[in-house]
Amino acid sequence: MRGxxxxxxxxxxxxxxxxxxPATAIILHDQLGIGIGLSWVAGMxxxxxxxxxWLWLHGSSVLPRPDxxxxxxxxxxxxx
Numbered sequence: 001m002r003g004x005x006x007x008x009x010x011x012x013x014x015x016x017x018x019x020x021x022p023a024t025a026i027i028l029h030d031q032l033g034i035g036i037g038l039s040w041v042a043g044m045x046x047x048x049x050x051x052x053x054w055l056w057l058h059g060s061s062v063l064p065r066p067d068x069x070x071x072x073x074x075x076x077x078x079x080x
């Protein structure tokens with residue numbers, strides 16, 4: 001299930017977000033909290049790139065296609 005990969009992405013996201021937050025807060029202090037949002041977006045972007053590269057190098061699909069047959073079978077379960 002790639003738990004280690006998810007943990008690595010979460011740690012990288014948190015580190016980038018916390019490092020970007022002071023810089024964005026100082027630069028954009030008058031913009032109604034936009035620094036917080038910008039640091040969150042930067043953390044997501046920076047943390048997603050290494051994961052996508054790792055998946056690509058190991059032959060996994062970065063954007064896997066859904067199994068529509070399985071999803072259709074779950075329709076009655078979802079309606080219950």
